[in-house]
Amino acid sequence: ALRQFRQPVTGETHAVQTLARLTRNTKLTPEELAVQLRNTDLSDPAKVASLARNLQEPMSSKWQAIWYFNLLSSPVTHIKNTVSNALTAALGPLETAAAVPIDIARVAGTRALRKPAQRQRYMGEVPAQYVGMAAGMQDGVRGAYQIMRRSVSDLEVATKPELAGREAFRGRVADLTVNVPGRSLRASDVFFRTINKTAGLYADAYRMAKQEGLKGPALVDRVAALRSAPTPEMVARAEKFGAYRVFQQDGTFIQTMGSARNKWPATRLIVPFIQTPYNIAKYALERSPLGVLGIAKDAAQGKLGAKGAGDLEDRLARVGVGSATMYALAQYADQGNLTGAAPREAGERDAFFRQGKQPYSVKGPDGNWYSYQAIQPFSSIFAGAAAASDALKRGDQADAMTTAALVALTVGRSTLDQPWTQGISEFLEFMGGANVNSPDDILSTAGKYAEQQSNAVVPALVRWITRSTDDIVRDPEGPGEAIKAGVPGLSASVPAKLDVFGHDVKRPEGQRGFGGSLNIARPSAPSSSKVESELARLQLRGYEVQPGFVAKTGTSLGQPIKLDRAEHRRLLEQSGTLAYALIALTIEAPGWAAQRDLQKAVTIKRIVDRTREFVRTQMQPELLPKGLAELQKTLTKRAAP
Numbered sequence: 079a080l081r082q083f084r085q086p087v088t089g090e091t092h093a094v095q096t097l098a099r100l101t102r103n104t105k106l107t108p109e110e111l112a113v114q115l116r117n118t119d120l121s122d123p124a125k126v127a128s129l130a131r132n133l134q135e136p137m138s139s140k141w142q143a144i145w146y147f148n149l150l151s152s153p154v155t156h157i158k159n160t161v162s163n164a165l166t167a168a169l170g171p172l173e174t175a176a177a178v179p180i181d182i183a184r185v186a187g188t189r190a191l192r193k194p195a196q197r198q199r200y201m202g203e204v205p206a207q208y209v210g211m212a213a214g215m216q217d218g219v220r221g222a223y224q225i226m227r228r229s230v231s232d233l234e235v236a237t238k239p240e241l242a243g244r245e246a247f248r249g250r251v252a253d254l255t256v257n258v259p260g261r262s263l264r265a266s267d268v269f270f271r272t273i274n275k276t277a278g279l280y281a282d283a284y285r286m287a288k289q290e291g292l293k294g295p296a297l298v299d300r301v302a303a304l305r306s307a308p309t310p311e312m313v314a315r316a317e318k319f320g321a322y323r324v325f326q327q328d329g330t331f332i333q334t335m336g337s338a339r340n341k342w343p344a345t346r347l348i349v350p351f352i353q354t355p356y357n358i359a360k361y362a363l364e365r366s367p368l369g370v371l372g373i374a375k376d377a378a379q380g381k382l383g384a385k386g387a388g389d390l391e392d393r394l395a396r397v398g399v400g401s402a403t404m405y406a407l408a409q410y411a412d413q414g415n416l417t418g419a420a421p422r423e424a425g426e427r428d429a430f431f432r433q434g435k436q437p438y439s440v441k442g443p444d445g446n447w448y449s450y451q452a453i454q455p456f457s458s459i460f461a462g463a464a465a466a467s468d469a470l471k472r473g474d475q476a477d478a479m480t481t482a483a484l485v486a487l488t489v490g491r492s493t494l495d496q497p498w499t500q501g502i503s504e505f506l507e508f509m510g511g512a513n514v515n516s517p518d519d520i521l522s523t524a525g526k527y528a529e530q531q532s533n534a535v536v537p538a539l540v541r542w543i544t545r546s547t548d549d550i551v552r553d554p555e556g557p558g559e560a561i562k563a564g565v566p567g568l569s570a571s572v573p574a575k576l577d578v579f580g581h582d583v584k585r586p587e588g589q590r591g592f593g594g595s596l597n598i599a600r601p602s603a604p605s606s607s608k609v610e611s612e613l614a615r616l617q618l619r620g621y622e623v624q625p626g627f628v629a630k631t632g633t634s635l636g637q638p639i640k641l642d643r644a645e646h647r648r649l650l651e652q653s654g655t656l657a658y659a660l661i662a663l664t665i666e667a668p669g670w671a672a673q674r675d676l677q678k679a680v681t682i683k684r685i686v687d688r689t690r691e692f693v694r695t696q697m698q699p700e701l702l703p704k705g706l707a708e709l710q711k712t713l714t715k716r717a718a719p
């Protein structure tokens with residue numbers, strides 16, 4: 079259906095130039111290159127790909143290939159990628175429909191000023207896009223199959239022969255193991271890029287025929303003729319259209335960042351991917367109120383016309399549809415039905431999860447929470463709405479621009495809160511130095527960052543298997559335990575993570591097992607605990623009743639001491655379970671309902687404080703050696719001249 083896209087439009091000359099460029103990193107002389115070219119049929123994509131593999135040094139070293147395998151080998155990653163591409167393709171034509179009335183208004187206004195104007199968007203483009211997607215599926219499947227089989231498609235060889243040599247590992251074993259995740263992602267992108275290119279071509283053909291004033295059979299015939307024999311300009315627009323829909327468009331920023339990363343290869347550990355995350359964030363911002371700023375900037379610089387006919391209508395439609403969606407979602411969030419990022423403060427974060435909530439989720443009709451994080455780029459719109467709602471509830475926003483800036487930051491953060499971009503988020507958090515007030519805090523923060531990076535040493539596929547077979551959330555300490563926590567069989571040797579009440583943190587029931595871990599909606603049921611319900615109710619009414627975590631410090635013989643890991647866990651378990659049991663008994667008492675909320679809050683806080691003090695007192699005998707050691711240090715300092 080898309081033979082025009084399979085034509086080597088750049089020709090054999092381009093192939094020769096590209097292959098010559100690949101030899102710059104090899105020791106081939108021009109004469110040796112000439113021999114290679116003379117023995118290669120440059121009209122055969124498969125042979126060009128084979129020659130490129132032989133000429134080109136790998137774009138990434140073997141350790142980089144393994145690193146990418148570790149990041150991308152989870153099946154959940156590929157499910158999310160497919161869902162994201164499918165939703166973008168399915169919903170894209172609806173924006174065209176929204177651009178039609180804008181275009182009609184533009185034409186009417188221009189003609190009212192006695193100036194000529196031509197329609198640039200038609201409602202018929204909407205079904206044309208869906209028909210084009212169906213027509214492009216055969217070519218899309220073919221391209222995806224070629225990538226899975228030999229790492230590059232015929233179309234890519236025709237336009238970018240250098241892609242054929244990008245894999246660091248070669249051979250049958252590598253093709254069945256380390257190369258699979260990367261090929262799978264590219265195969266999915268090529269499939270959706272192909273059907274979107276066809277959609278763009280079919281819409282373009284319909285638009286051009288309508289602009290010629292044709293109707294009826296003449297219109298149908300003209301559309302068919304343009305589809306079968308598109309002009310070079312149509313092909314170029316379709317290529318751009320397809321790249322946009324799968325977040326693969328290029329740009330100055332992407333090229334600059336790519337050059338910097340190539341100059342310092344170690345940065346790939348922090349920024350493994352640039353193009354897709356950047357384009358996803360840009361896609362989301364274009365569908366927020368901030369999209370108007372980009373239009374205003376181009377208008378001020380006189381660049382609106384250079385963007386192409388119909389571009390303004392498309393951009394206004396994106397802003398309108400996206401902003402209306404964000405507003406509706408913000409209203410839903412105001413009712414407590416939408417969450418953004420989880421709270422950063424440890425106690426608030428713990429309460430958030432104990433209640434059955436989860437970040438980047440929406441409450442369904444059944445009361446359960448369902449993650450929307452997998453539906454990038456639309457998840458950023460959801461997250462922006464949740465952030466705006468939370469900020470307005472707190473009264474933090476003074477004006478519309480501040481709220482808009484918050485939305486932009488939230489879009490960026492939600493884009494980074496993905497498995498394949500987590501390294502950037504973790505690095506920024508580490509460099510931000512949150513809660514760093516002493517040398518010990520610096521060491522603790524650095525140690526936490528080391529744990530996070532060590533966790534990435536274990537392939538995502540292995541970590542997914544571990545998650546599927548271990549219902550307990552682990553609390554690793556140090557790189558060694560971080561690695562163990564991601565390995566089946568070894569994860570059980572890592573202590574369970576505890577909540578503020580000393581209970582083991584378990585994965586929500588809907589996320590357990592292989593089936594649950596594959597469910598990208600990540601369902602989580604709200605807590606049925608009366609204690610949690612009462613704490614959440616009082617907290618919502620403004621009473622600070624949610625307990626924080628017990629400190630990792632204590633006193634013995636009047637001296638401040640540091641609790642080791644075992645001591646701190648014992649304090650947390652014993653004081654937490656005791657406090658939870660006492661709170662449960664208290665709220666079940668007959669007179670509880672008759673008390674004022676203030677009195678209830680005071681009672682709960684007193685229970686938490688006294689149980690913690692009681693357990694600390696019970697632990698004094700075992701803490702005595704530490705107290706004696708600290709007392710000796712104190713006396714020695716006093717005795718020193």
